[in-house]
Amino acid sequence: MFAITKSSLQSTATSCLSKTPILVRQLGTHAQATRKEGDISSVFVSLSGVTPEPLPQRFADIKRQLVQGNEGAVAASWKRLLEQLAVENETVKQRGPDIIPQIQFKDLQNPSKEFIADIKKRGVAVIRGVVPENEARGYKNEVEEYVKLNPWTKAFPSNDPQVFELYWSPPQVRARAHPHLLSAQTSLMNIWHSTNKNALICTSQPLAYADRVRIRKPGDSQFALGPHVDGGSVERWEPNGYGLGGVYDKIWQGKWEEYDPWESGSRVPVVSDNYQGSGSCSMFRMFQGWLGLSRTAPNEGTLMVNPLLQLATAYFLLRPFFEPVNSFASGRKEYLQAENWKLKVGEEVSTALHGASLGHGQELNDALHPHLDLSSSMVHVPKITPGDYVVWHCDTIHAVDKTHAGKADSSVMYIPVCPTTEANAEYLARQRDTFLEGYPGPDFPGGKGESEHAGRPGADVVAQNGGDQALRSMGLSKLRKMDWEKGTDAEEVIQKANQVLGFA
Numbered sequence: 001m002f003a004i005t006k007s008s009l010q011s012t013a014t015s016c017l018s019k020t021p022i023l024v025r026q027l028g029t030h031a032q033a034t035r036k037e038g039d040i041s042s043v044f045v046s047l048s049g050v051t052p053e054p055l056p057q058r059f060a061d062i063k064r065q066l067v068q069g070n071e072g073a074v075a076a077s078w079k080r081l082l083e084q085l086a087v088e089n090e091t092v093k094q095r096g097p098d099i100i101p102q103i104q105f106k107d108l109q110n111p112s113k114e115f116i117a118d119i120k121k122r123g124v125a126v127i128r129g130v131v132p133e134n135e136a137r138g139y140k141n142e143v144e145e146y147v148k149l150n151p152w153t154k155a156f157p158s159n160d161p162q163v164f165e166l167y168w169s170p171p172q173v174r175a176r177a178h179p180h181l182l183s184a185q186t187s188l189m190n191i192w193h194s195t196n197k198n199a200l201i202c203t204s205q206p207l208a209y210a211d212r213v214r215i216r217k218p219g220d221s222q223f224a225l226g227p228h229v230d231g232g233s234v235e236r237w238e239p240n241g242y243g244l245g246g247v248y249d250k251i252w253q254g255k256w257e258e259y260d261p262w263e264s265g266s267r268v269p270v271v272s273d274n275y276q277g278s279g280s281c282s283m284f285r286m287f288q289g290w291l292g293l294s295r296t297a298p299n300e301g302t303l304m305v306n307p308l309l310q311l312a313t314a315y316f317l318l319r320p321f322f323e324p325v326n327s328f329a330s331g332r333k334e335y336l337q338a339e340n341w342k343l344k345v346g347e348e349v350s351t352a353l354h355g356a357s358l359g360h361g362q363e364l365n366d367a368l369h370p371h372l373d374l375s376s377s378m379v380h381v382p383k384i385t386p387g388d389y390v391v392w393h394c395d396t397i398h399a400v401d402k403t404h405a406g407k408a409d410s411s412v413m414y415i416p417v418c419p420t421t422e423a424n425a426e427y428l429a430r431q432r433d434t435f436l437e438g439y440p441g442p443d444f445p446g447g448k449g450e451s452e453h454a455g456r457p458g459a460d461v462v463a464q465n466g467g468d469q470a471l472r473s474m475g476l477s478k479l480r481k482m483d484w485e486k487g488t489d490a491e492e493v494i495q496k497a498n499q500v501l502g503f504a
Contacts, residue, residue, distance in 0.1 A: 052357035059351040066252045073254025079338040085371050088308050093376045099307050101125045108187045123309030123393035130180050136386035139171035140293040140411045150453040162223045167210040168450050170457045175413055176208045177466030185417045192264040199265030200493040202420035204482045207428050208473045209283050210441045211414035216301040216404050224402040227364040227374050231281050231394045232272035233356035244269040256314035268421050277359025282427045282443050283418050289391035290412035298380035300406030306377050306397040313395045320353045425497035432475040478503040
């Protein structure tokens with residue numbers, strides 16, 4: 001048992017700490033993760049080799065209830081959706097990586113209207129130069145040294161490590177604390193909005209979510225993670241999942257054009273991990289993201305995305321309600337025509353959710369989702385330089401190159417963008433304990449993690465590299481409201497979050 005105290009940090013913390021209350025709390029072995037030991041392959045059926053069982057019968061009932069009373073509107077909306085997808089897929093195919101919005105970090109606080117419109121349509125962006133190139137390149141070298149110092153570090157695949165079960169290495173802790181990264185996260189959160197003025201969410205204070213690091217070697221084809229969507233799987237259809245906030249109600253009503261992927265208030269009450277699968281995400285991540293640690297180009301083990309956020313989301317959500325009349329043997333063109341697809345109703349409704357299974361991430365492919373034309377509509381992000389920050393909306397379909405055809409490693413640190421909500425603060429409190437004791441974060445495969453690793457950093461490194469803002473993001477210092485947030489719901493959620501985190 002030990003405690004974090006202000007005095008224990010004063011010798012290394014920045015001067016701002018002397019003005020900031022620091023948590024005093026006894027911590028013990030309760031911080032150790034309760035999920036099974038494993039690696040990133042535990043998250044995805046395609047990597048684990050597990051054959052998922054058919055979903056329980058209740059999912060047929062859920063599907064019927066979602067569109068009940070709107071069957072005609074949903075069927076008509078499906079036809080409109082397929083027509084629009086055919087047009088937009090061709091645009092994506094023609095433009096390739098150039099379709100991905102890019103912006104310099106120095107311009108992110110005051111982005112152009114064109115950039116905002118682009119990122120809202122595409123759901124992905126590259127933020128150039130968030131961390132200086134030499135510094136970001138050095139992060140990768142430090143990770144490798146940390147692994148050499150602790151050779152028992154778990155990784156996937158075990159015979160040729162590419163994705164390391166590391167969450168608290170010195171460069172990861174410093175990167176999350178970097179003032180530029182925290183600034184970028186704040187700017188990105190403000191792209192979202194809430195139509196519910198009473199929504200308890202604050203976008204001025206990003207919260208840290210500790211994820212893995214990848215160092216993918218040239219020639220690798222084992223970390224061939226195909227198109228998928230994170231942030232839950234079957235939960236997107238469940239009334240006790242995304243249904244708690246009515247996130248996709250417009251889609252179920254046959255009005256997908258009115259669905260707003262950037263409305264945050266409806267996502268606050270969402271539960272995205274009903275089955276406690278390894279790697280299921282408990283926090284509301286507005287964006288997933290990674291910080292580039294090496295130079296990479298298309299086909300060099302990098303990220304691929306489907307840049308049709310609203311359309312693709314509507315499609316993979318509605319796909320389980322429709323089945324083809326004639327098979328693919330009738331010809332591709334005829335197979336894909338809207339007239340060949342019929343809405344299933346009544347006893348015809350199956351339990352299938354096409355690529356979604358209990359406790360695993362949702363995966364997509366051309367066989368299950370033919371109108372997405374994933375073989376052409378999944379495009380690479382542009383060339384990346386160390387220090388670039390790549391972000392994508394939490395509903396974006398994404399993948400990695402099947403084969404790393406480059407000549408150097410493709411290395412990234414996974415660092416998402418998370419706002420302050422009461423639920424996120426609850427996760428942060430548990431994650432803070434795992435940080436202090438060296439265990440994997442609560443969402444990740446369990447085991448002893450880095451608890452016995454030499455060179456593992458503590459709270460002093462957070463303070464040294466990011467000051468009070470970084471300490472707040474890690475739950476190590478009391479959250480503060482901005483002046484303009486006084487009297488708002490943002491102030492209320494900060495108060496609630498501070499209570500959850502143990503601050504007066």
